Amino acid sequence: MEHPLLANQTSVTSVGTKPKGIKRFFRLLWKQRALVLMSVPFVIWLFIFRYVPLWGWIIAFQDYQLGKELWDQEWVGFKQFEALFNEPRFWRALRNTIVMSFINLVLGFTTAITLALLLNELRHLLFKRVVQTISYLPHFISWVVAAGIIQVTLSPDGIVNELLLRLGLIKDELLFLGIGEWFWGIYGASIVWKDVGWNAIIYLAAIAMIDPALYEAAEMDGASRFRKMWHVTLPGMRPVIVVLLILNIGYLMESGFEPQFLLGNGMNMRYSENIDIFVLKYGIQLFNFSLAVAAGMFRTVVSVILLVAANSIARRLNETRLY
Amino acid sequence: MGDRVFETCNYLALTLLMVVTLYPFLNTLAVSLNDAQDSIRGGIYLWPRKWTLENYRFVFEEASVLNATLISVLRTVIGTVLTVFGSAMVAYTISRPEYVLRKFVTIAFVLTLYVNGGLIPNYLLIRELHLIGTFWVYILPGLIGAFNLIIIRSFIENLPDNILEASKIDGAGDFRTFFHIVLPLCTPVLATVSLFTGVWQWNSWFDVFLYNSSYEHLSTLQYELQKILSFSQASIQRVDFNAAAAQGGIGQVTPYAIRATMTIVASVPIIMVYPFLQRYFVQGMMIGGVKE
Numbered sequence: 001m002e003h004p005l006l007a008n009q010t011s012v013t014s015v016g017t018k019p020k021g022i023k024r025f026f027r028l029l030w031k032q033r034a035l036v037l038m039s040v041p042f043v044i045w046l047f048i049f050r051y052v053p054l055w056g057w058i059i060a061f062q063d064y065q066l067g068k069e070l071w072d073q074e075w076v077g078f079k080q081f082e083a084l085f086n087e088p089r090f091w092r093a094l095r096n097t098i099v100m101s102f103i104n105l106v107l108g109f110t111t112a113i114t115l116a117l118l119l120n121e122l123r124h125l126l127f128k129r130v131v132q133t134i135s136y137l138p139h140f141i142s143w144v145v146a147a148g149i150i151q152v153t154l155s156p157d158g159i160v161n162e163l164l165l166r167l168g169l170i171k172d173e174l175l176f177l178g179i180g181e182w183f184w185g186i187y188g189a190s191i192v193w194k195d196v197g198w199n200a201i202i203y204l205a206a207i208a209m210i211d212p213a214l215y216e217a218a219e220m221d222g223a224s225r226f227r228k229m230w231h232v233t234l235p236g237m238r239p240v241i242v243v244l245l246i247l248n249i250g251y252l253m254e255s256g257f258e259p260q261f262l263l264g265n266g267m268n269m270r271y272s273e274n275i276d277i278f279v280l281k282y283g284i285q286l287f288n289f290s291l292a293v294a295a296g297m298f299r300t301v302v303s304v305i306l307l308v309a310a311n312s313i314a315r316r317l318n319e320t321r322l323y
Numbered sequence: 324m325g326d327r328v329f330e331t332c333n334y335l336a337l338t339l340l341m342v343v344t345l346y347p348f349l350n351t352l353a354v355s356l357n358d359a360q361d362s363i364r365g366g367i368y369l370w371p372r373k374w375t376l377e378n379y380r381f382v383f384e385e386a387s388v389l390n391a392t393l394i395s396v397l398r399t400v401i402g403t404v405l406t407v408f409g410s411a412m413v414a415y416t417i418s419r420p421e422y423v424l425r426k427f428v429t430i431a432f433v434l435t436l437y438v439n440g441g442l443i444p445n446y447l448l449i450r451e452l453h454l455i456g457t458f459w460v461y462i463l464p465g466l467i468g469a470f471n472l473i474i475i476r477s478f479i480e481n482l483p484d485n486i487l488e489a490s491k492i493d494g495a496g497d498f499r500t501f502f503h504i505v506l507p508l509c510t511p512v513l514a515t516v517s518l519f520t521g522v523w524q525w526n527s528w529f530d531v532f533l534y535n536s537s538y539e540h541l542s543t544l545q546y547e548l549q550k551i552l553s554f555s556q557a558s559i560q561r562v563d564f565n566a567a568a569a570q571g572g573i574g575q576v577t578p579y580a581i582r583a584t585m586t587i588v589a590s591v592p593i594i595m596v597y598p599f600l601q602r603y604f605v606q607g608m609m610i611g612g613v614k615e
Contacts, residue, residue, distance in 0.1 A: 005577045028423045030425055034497035042409055042467055045432075049464055053448050055440075059444070075442075095423075121336070122333065122337070127334075131341060134341050135344060136597065137344060138603070140593050142525075145548065148548065149351060153563065159350065224326075258573075262553075278439070283446070292442070296441035300439070
């Protein structure tokens with residue numbers, strides 16, 4: 001800032017020329033009407049499409065019947081939550097959500113970090129580029145296409161069954177998506193297939209920022225390739241890994257919706273149905289709107305708590321470790 | 324010695340990754356280009372045995388598929404243009420330090436990263452607004468995302484200050500500055516946002532499923548594919564395709580071949596576009612990653 005005396009002087013002169021408070025605010029608003037015109041219509045949009053639905057949460061405290069206005073509905077207090085917590089299917093959906101989030105977290109991190117390390121060791125730059133480009137591809141296709149491809153690959157006459165048969169590991173074709181217990185594994189493999197290349201980008205960027213002098217020093221000490229990976233590259237990635245890991249814990253209640261919905265079927269439902277699908281089935285298909293909103297609300301509240309906690313931990317670590 | 328072994332293993336592992344990633348696509352492509360009756364015998368891997376374009380001809384003779392392609396293209400183009408334009412405009416206003424509503428607008432958008440009403444309240448809102456059964460249900464609900472906004476804003480803030488100042492001194496108002504100076508300078512970040520929005524619009528199917536599933540004329544390619552998948556998943560044959568096939572006359576298609584062909588049709592635009600945009604999205608991710 002300016003010298004305190006100068007700053008003082010300007011504020012003294014401005015008292016006389018600029019009116020204060022609400023009047024000043026509106027005068028500024030009028031002066032900046034171009035900026036207002038450019039942003040306020042979108043803020044109105046935001047309130048309608050993002051904030052008005054929050055009102056819908058009161059449905060969780062009602063016994064919502066289609067065809068009646070929101071305010072004419074019968075109020076039932078916490079009855080819907082009681083019903084929800086007494087519903088075994090809800091606990092199963094909660095379990096599936098958390099388990100699949102963990103799979104996502106653990107597999108997602110380890111495979112992406114490994115891929116980044118392997119790519120970093122490549123000396124052949126064209127090969128590196130080709131591998132990277134191909135590995136991004138599944139990230140960009142829709143889950144519908146991915147699910148179709150996964151279904152064909154795992155079908156009784158798909159390539160996986162054929163390979164296993166040829167290798168003599170199985171005697172009959174397996175119906176992979178029909179075996180509930182295997183769903184979590186299939187889910188894990190699917191998300192890795194789809195996103196490992198994409199997730200590796202951020203780690204490659206972190207590796208690129210490591211000071212080359214560290215490698216030279218390690219070289220002089222006679223460190224082997226593995227030792228350099230272990231003692232230089234991995235520690236260099238650590239801040240990014242820690243921050244991303246913490247931020248991802250904030251998404252523990254969101255295991256995604258599309259893979260479970262598209263690969264799920266009656267036979268694996270006990271393992272594939274997560275909270276999102278529970279909400280969809282109870283709400284849109286069974287018209288039990290109130291119970292569905294209660295489930296969604298429960299999830300959002302836990303999610304927000306996790307997210308805020310994760311963000312504040314990450315910010316604190318950010319200050320002490322990254323800088 | 325250990326180095327050599329590692330090098331070889333590394334190349335092998337990454338080659339395997341490429342094979343696992345690409346094989347399903349190439350296999351689907353081969354099936355879509357192979358005679359449908361012949362495909363039933365199995366044994367199609369990377370190359371069609373009996374080449375034919377019959378499957379594609381059949382798929383595109385379905386009026387519903389043609390119409391779905393049109394809707395997919397429309398929502399991708401219109402949705403992307405409006406999202407990018409709107410996001411850039413709002414981002415510009417919240418990058419102006421003198422703007423009185425700056426804090427308010429920023430916080431209003433950022434809060435939406437944390438809370439949202441969820442499926443049912445959103446559904447009820449869309450119903451109240453009479454958007455069900457309209458094209459705009461694909462565009463309006465996802466118009467501006469807080470994340471895009473932050474990315475563009477930090478890009479604008481990193482532009483050299485004197486460019487914007489010079490424009491102010493020349494007497495240009497905010498509209499002029501935005502259209503003639505900020506928009507052209509933001510091309511790299513807007514390209515990134517366009518790519519993501521475009522891919523997201525093209526790939527969306529859930530909004531069609533949720534809001535417009537009984538409005539055939541508003542169906543998209545992804546949703547048509549999803550219907551085929553969910554039918555064959557439940558091992559119910561898709562009625563209209565089969566009925567058409569049973570009538571003979573038009574080739575001998577099978578649900579299996581139709582599914583492969585539709586899969587290719589729904590993913591080809593993305594496969595063709597994404598390698599060229601690689602530079603932009605890696606760049607865009609860096610901007611987002613560093614600033615956030």
